[in-house]
Amino acid sequence: MLTVSNLSKTIDGQAVLRGVDFKLEQGRVVGVVGRNGAGKTTLFKTMAGILIPDAGTVEYEGQSIHATPSKKLNIVFIPDSPEALFSYTAMESALFFSHIYPTFDKGFFSNTLHKLELPLDRKIRQFSKGMRMLFSTVLGLATKAPFVLLDEPTNGIDAIAKKQVMTLLMEAAEEGTTLVISSHLLNELERVADTILVMKAGGIETHDMDETANGAVRKFQVVFRDEAPASWLNSPSVRVLDKIGRVYTVLVDTKAPIGALEEMGKFDPLLMEHLPMKLEDLFVWKLGGSNYVG
Numbered sequence: 001m002l003t004v005s006n007l008s009k010t011i012d013g014q015a016v017l018r019g020v021d022f023k024l025e026q027g028r029v030v031g032v033v034g035r036n037g038a039g040k041t042t043l044f045k046t047m048a049g050i051l052i053p054d055a056g057t058v059e060y061e062g063q064s065i066h067a068t069p070s071k072k073l074n075i076v077f078i079p080d081s082p083e084a085l086f087s088y089t090a091m092e093s094a095l096f097f098s099h100i101y102p103t104f105d106k107g108f109f110s111n112t113l114h115k116l117e118l119p120l121d122r123k124i125r126q127f128s129k130g131m132r133m134l135f136s137t138v139l140g141l142a143t144k145a146p147f148v149l150l151d152e153p154t155n156g157i158d159a160i161a162k163k164q165v166m167t168l169l170m171e172a173a174e175e176g177t178t179l180v181i182s183s184h185l186l187n188e189l190e191r192v193a194d195t196i197l198v199m200k201a202g203g204i205e206t207h208d209m210d211e212t213a214n215g216a217v218r219k220f221q222v223v224f225r226d227e228a229p230a231s232w233l234n235s236p237s238v239r240v241l242d243k244i245g246r247v248y249t250v251l252v253d254t255k256a257p258i259g260a261l262e263e264m265g266k267f268d269p270l271l272m273e274h275l276p277m278k279l280e281d282l283f284v285w286k287l288g289g290s291n292y293v294g
């Protein structure tokens, strides 16, 4: 279990993390989403012990990873580019990591690199972006750490490399590794994550993926008979995702005290169809800016 309690971090006078709290059980696949600059990378670096928090704790099995540095070995951070290893070859990087991580699996590292046709003797600087991301993923997974934090692992790589990275990750998850993946590719995250952490204003909300699909916020396609009622469209319990002619796609908080769903029914729409809720919809609901205005 990894427990993050009341974690705060200010960088250059900006409070990036503000009292972040959550727990991660072993064997989960966790997606971390948030707007650009929300603090995902800062959170990962603090969770992995690279940054020291101003307040709060990160505990692995009840022990602070900052107070007991050996506990950091249980949490590996895979950055979006392995710049720190650019002047090393893949093999040299593995040697370096095997000195740090006693559980480092050299066999897994070289076999997987061989399967992926990545050279062991070339400097990482000479790798393409896709090769670098595959290499860092293999290197991180080879540590056999129980918690692996991946910062945008498939960003900017081609479809084949993406599939290879995702396959490696799913194999690790099946073996019980907890993966924490930050990504802006919500469709991809939706397929693999069972828990979603939404970062906003330095804080975090935890969502179960099942809860996302069956929670209080529902998605509808609705066609009104006359002009769409502006007060309803602009209410805080409603968010317009799309409008084509008189066809609206909306998110409605079905548990809101003002009864936005009942009200929609009272307008006697020509069509009112319930659609499946996607992770992208949750993202817009939680992090979208102002509501529909036009």
Ligand SMILES: Nc1ncnc2c1ncn2[C@@H]1O[C@H](COP(=O)(O)OP(=O)(O)OP(=O)(O)O)[C@@H](O)[C@H]1O
Pocket (backbone or CB within 6 Å): 011, 012, 014, 016, 034, 035, 036, 037, 038, 039, 040, 041, 042, 043
């Ligand atoms: N070394 C640094 N020096 C100054 N400001 C920083 C530093 N690292 C992060 N920040 C600031 O902290 C905030 C959070 O950055 P962070 O990289 O953690 O966000 P993010 O959610 O990972 O963003 P993105 O989705 O764009 O990668 C940003 O406003 C960023 O400018």
